[in-house]
Amino acid sequence: MSILETDGSRLLAAVAVLLDRKGLVSDEAIRERIALTDAAEPAQGARMVARAWTDPDFRAAMLADGTQAAESLGIMMRGMPPLGVLENTAAVHHLVVCTLCSCYPRAVLGYPPFWYKSASFRARAVRNPRELLASEWKTIVPASVKLRVVDSTADYRWMVLPLRPAGTDGWDEARLAAIVREGDMIGVTCPVAA
Amino acid sequence: MCEPVDTNPHGLNDFDRRVDAVRQLLAAKKLLSVDELRRGIEAIPQAEYHRLSYYERWIRSIADNLLRTGVITEQELQSALDET
Amino acid sequence: MMFAAGDTVRVKDEWPEAAGPVHIRTPHYVRGVTGQIVRFLGDFPNPEDLAFARPAEKKPLYHVCFRTGAIWPDANPDDDVTIEIFEHWLERP
Structure with a gap:
């Protein structure tokens, strides 16, 4: 099975952890972005x-x-x-x-x-x-x-x-x-x- | 495709919102264009495409593209998956 | 810019999908169909390259109007479809 066939929630969690560790996307930035997007x-x-x-x-x-x-x-x-x-x-x-x-x-x-x-x-x-x-x-x-x-x-x-x-x-x-x-x-x- | 349109409102859940936000943040950092996102979605094999929800297709495409451009490696992704 | 508002153009009847993985923003249903330039929308990086994270040259983008009767014979001939199409997908008929 390809790694991309992993269940979506697990894939998101893993990608988010990696992006956070690399200093690219933090959990806080995600929360802020959700708030901004919800406001539109x-x-x-x-x-x-x-x-x-x-x-x-x-x-x-x-x-x-x-x-x-x-x-x-x-x-x-x-x-x-x-x-x-x-x-x-x-x-x-x-x-x-x-x-x-x-x-x-x-x-x-x-x-x-x-x-x-x-x-x-x-x-x-x-x-x-x-x-x-x-x-x-x-x-x-x-x-x-x-x-x-x-x-x-x-x-x-x-x-x-x-x-x-x-x-x-x-x-x-x-x-x-x-x-x-x-x-x-x-x-x-x-x-x-x- | 000539079937009725489901016009009922479907709210987004936390997973949907998080995927959407990650996509926007990666775009803002020039790590993922909307065209790369679309390419990745179009590349999903047909049977799976129809099985996945809208944002499940997105996260799959996001992961596919980050692997392609080397922002993350398959090894890193595998160990992160093993941790969760 | 090759085209001006009012020019008659034909969408190229090309199918690069057949040759391998591509990302094309020109809908299938309008390939080979003749329409009219509504207006120039600006220059935008070519999505066919952006999709593969390749350097993308800016290309002219137009709003192009097609009579639906020219696309589907049974469609209402007075209605139309307006689509954003890049210049490299357009030719003079």
Whole structure:
């Protein structure tokens, strides 16, 4: 049996011990990194969306450079891949997938959800996206709207700027941010006025 | 692959979080690129690939790459495994 | 940079996987398919070398848009797929 076939937990423990002994990765560094990673969550992306819905200048800046726009709201982007923002309009709906692995805009949405990493989502998102959205999320993209799948294959990470739903006139940013869900920013769902 | 998508939330456990953190720390130290991680995952034989969880594939790839680049040796890894 | 926004390009119909271990970021389903350059995204180290911890030259990366009807005959012809593809995988049709 190859040493790599060792059970995952034992393999992790052994690798961590060696990296610690060599002064490369300490247990404390691991704990700090976990805390930082746990702090990234969909609420950060939702904040960007709500700001874009209420501030046209921010919206333009976000579409031009997602990384800078995120940083301007205090979101940690250092060491992260560049962030691209895909704007949904009355004519185009975007759906993000990574068919080759599981690239995800983690800086602004946190860990990718389980379904995003699944083989079935990854295959069906490119092969039959309208059927996928309708059957799994009850999201119907009207025939008059172009469905644009963005396969995240290389160095960018992509998030969707969804359409602001009807019935939200006069809402402030915090109230708007509260209705934006993880799936809305990947394109499997659309925000609704709660 | 044309099967239903499990859209239920699945939280990460401690093992998952630790593997994820180790990957990030190694990347920050330029000891492991995300492309090396992906290569290592793609190199897992098919039957095993399907048996392993997402982060079990990661730790296997991380170990594979650290051995390849000489950051750790197989002998060191074996003795560390014997200790645990 | 070889291509500009709006240029028609074809993804090379090449299969280096057949010759041995490689790491390729160009999806199988789009090899040999013709699409259009959306925009240049920047120069990034070649993942095909990075994956093997080899020195990696920076290569131009583009967002390229393909009509889904050009990939799968039964797909909605008005929909499309946009993919990041490195210049060395693109050619003029």
